[in-house]
Amino acid sequence: MSLLELRKLNKHFGGLHVTNSVDLTLRAGEIHCLIGPNGAGKSTLFRLILGEHRPGSGDILFAGENITALKSFARIHRGLSVKFQVPGVFKGLSVRQNLEIALQSRHRGGELEAEIGRLLAFLGLESEQTQIAGNLSHGQKQWLEIGMAISLKPRLLLLDEPTAGMSPEETHMTGEMVQRLNAGGMTVLAIEHDMAFVRQVAHRVTVLHLGQVFAQGSIDEIVADERVAAIYLGQAHA
Amino acid sequence: MTGLLAMFRRLEGPQTVGRGPAFWGLFALVLAVALAYPLFSDGYTVGNTVYFFVWVFIALSLCLIWGYGGSLSFGQTAFFGIAGYSYGILTINFGSGYGFTLLALVMAVAIAALFAVLLGYFMFFGRIAGVFLGIVTLAVTLMLERFMAQTAGPEWHIGAARLNGFNGMSAMPPLTIPWPGEPIVLFADVGLYYLVLGLLAFVYLALRILMNSSFGNVIVAIRENPERAEMLGYDVRKYQLITFVIGAALAGLSGVLYTVWGQYITPSSMGMTAAALPLIWVAVGGRSDLTSTVIGTLVVLAAFQALTIYGSQYALVFMGVLLVLTVLIAPNGLVLGAMNWLGRIASRLTQRAG
Structure with missing residues (x-):
């Protein structure tokens, strides 16, 4: 069963065709990685899915519903959630308040407190809960934002370079976290450059190049594909 | 009843400076003085x-x-x-x-x-x-x-x-x-x-x-x-x-x-000067806190009036200087900065006492 379906999605910025007739189907329950060289249109595709950009043409279907015209917050209500590339936490507020803001529309009172505690433990940020989020290390900010994103209990989690700036150990731990979430039923679409991470978690991989779907398959198929190796080396048209 | 109680609990929180019996005692005192003041x-x-x-x-x-x-x-x-x-x-x-x-x-x-x-x-x-x-x-x-x-x-x-x-x-x-x-x-x-x-x-x-x-x-x-x-x-x-x-x-x-x-x-x-003045009061007090805003506004207004009595031309210039000083010294507001400083000293003292 497909959870997310992109149909002939197009987006122009002036003369630049950043998303060129993209068709992409995400199966419910899979971890899908989106890779491609810089400027391939990966982040733009995320913004289209999230409703921050409107497509020039094409449709976005989520759980069978056409959400192309919905505003961002309404898409979140349908079961989408995102962790941005640059950690998008509320820098001036405490770690605890960050999580409270994420959780308060679902939980109240003592139940809210319990949920915050559970999430702090899950993220390993218990001792940092009164800390101002802007003072956290880069990795901790990434995790805090992942925590906020998953606190919505989304059906589809979008991760834009979740391991950027992380050490190999942190990257591996993040991979395990993603697998744990997936085991709990969450579908994941991740933009990632770190091939070790992709190898660790991905069920399927899509390669985006010049705004188009260039290749799709398992990680082994993608790695074996000479055309993919060529575009990463900048020799696509050679 | 519990709803009302939960509402009053919201009088304190991360978004407002001031909590505990000391703060509310002071609040009650200020209010009492304000109530009695017209009698004198x-x-x-x-x-x-x-x-x-x-x-x-x-x-x-x-x-x-x-x-x-x-x-x-x-x-x-x-x-x-x-x-x-x-x-x-x-x-x-x-x-x-x-x-x-x-x-x-x-x-x-x-x-x-x-x-x-x-x-x-x-x-x-x-x-x-x-x-x-x-x-x-x-x-x-x-x-x-x-x-x-x-x-x-x-x-x-x-x-x-x-x-x-x-x-x-x-x-x-x-x-x-x-x-x-x-x-x-x-x-x-x-x-x-x-x-x-x-x-x-x-x-x-x-x-x-x-x-x-x-x-x-x-x-x-x-x-x-x-x-x-x-x-x-x-x-x-x-x-x-x-x-x-x-x-x-x-x-x-x-x-x-x-x-x-x-x-x-x-x-x-509704003119330019009138529009600019509230910005100065709020910036000088501390725009991200209600108490700082109230105190800052009253202090700056009183100072402004005193200055106007002694030399009206300089009062507005002084306001400008005050704004520049705030931005340089305490970008979050002078009153808020002072209150946070006092709060830190108080918590250090109570820690030492405990």
């Missing part, structure tokens, strides 16, 4: 204090929209003026009988809020943000000032109320409470003082509860990172609009009380 003072001085209090509402409106919400409105005076003129037009036409002045107060504030709904809708849903929001709101208040300034001719009237151009509208009745026997007229001394003090305490406490509620959480979240707030499922523009309208109503309340206090309102109340 003369009518003129009490009236002057009312004048200071009147401005605190517009300062709080800016604190809410700018300090908590992160949207700099340069035109809170537009709502101030609209409400002031509305009160004048309503009461000059319909008089002060049967408690109508009190209804007019509410209606004037509602008219200002309604104007904010329209203006705010186009701004926030038109995705105007940052410095452009400041420019649009400033343009609106200056346009209103220009417009009202050219209404000197007798053809500019609404019913019996002449708009009077740059001289402004005057002689509207003061607030009057109907009372068996003789109605109580709240002139700009002790009577008005208690009303304004009551409103001030109410608004201050209500805003504390609001900002420490889940609504307040969303408002500061939008200030910190609107994209993240939207991606947590919050309709950012709706929250911004609601905050803007509440702020406009507070600015409007300032305008009505000012009009009632002096029984006049002029276009210059």
Whole structure:
């Protein structure tokens, strides 16, 4: 069963065709990685899915519903959630308040407190809960934002370079976290450059190049594909 | 009952400075002094204090929209003026009988809020943000000032109320409470003082509860990172609009009380200087905290008045210097900086004692 379906999605910025007739189907329950060289249109595709950009043409279907015209917050209500590339936490507020803001529309009172505690433990940020989020290390900010994103209990989690700036150990731990979430039923679409991470978690991989779907398959198929190796080396048209 | 208790618990929280018995003891003391003060003072001085209090509402409106919400409105005076003129037009036409002045107060504030709904809708849903929001709101208040300034001719009237151009509208009745026997007229001394003090305490406490509620959480979240707030499922523009309208109503309340206090309102109340001054009070006090805003506004206003008496030309220059110093020394506000510093010392002392 497909959870997310992109149909002939197009987006122009002036003369630049950043998303060129993209068709992409995400199966419910899979971890899908989106890779491609810089400027391939990966982040733009995320913004289209999230409703921050409107497509020039094409449709976005989520759980069978056409959400192309919905505003961002309404898409979140349908079961989408995102962790941005640059950690998008509320820098001036405490770690605890960050999580409270994420959780308060679902939980109240003592139940809210319990949920915050559970999430702090899950993220390993218990001792940092009164800390101002802007003072956290880069990795901790990434995790805090992942925590906020998953606190919505989304059906589809979008991760834009979740391991950027992380050490190999942190990257591996993040991979395990993603697998744990997936085991709990969450579908994941991740933009990632770190091939070790992709190898660790991905069920399927899509390669985006010049705004188009260039290749799709398992990680082994993608790695074996000479055309993919060529575009990463900048020799696509050679 | 539990709902009421939960509401009072919101008087303290991460969004407001001041908590615990020490803070509320001090609050009660200040309130008690404020209540007793007219007994030991003369009518003129009490009236002057009312004048200071009147401005605190517009300062709080800016604190809410700018300090908590992160949207700099340069035109809170537009709502101030609209409400002031509305009160004048309503009461000059319909008089002060049967408690109508009190209804007019509410209606004037509602008219200002309604104007904010329209203006705010186009701004926030038109995705105007940052410095452009400041420019649009400033343009609106200056346009209103220009417009009202050219209404000197007798053809500019609404019913019996002449708009009077740059001289402004005057002689509207003061607030009057109907009372068996003789109605109580709240002139700009002790009577008005208690009303304004009551409103001030109410608004201050209500805003504390609001900002420490889940609504307040969303408002500061939008200030910190609107994209993240939207991606947590919050309709950012709706929250911004609601905050803007509440702020406009507070600015409007300032305008009505000012009009009632002096029984006049002029276009210059919406002009450049008038629009800039609240920004200075709020910035100097501490825009992201209600208590700092109240204290900062009262202190700066009193200093400004003292300076005006001794040399009016320098008072405005001094305001500019004060703003520059604040930005350099304590960008979050002098009063807020001082309160945080005191708080740190207090917690260190209690730690040592414990």
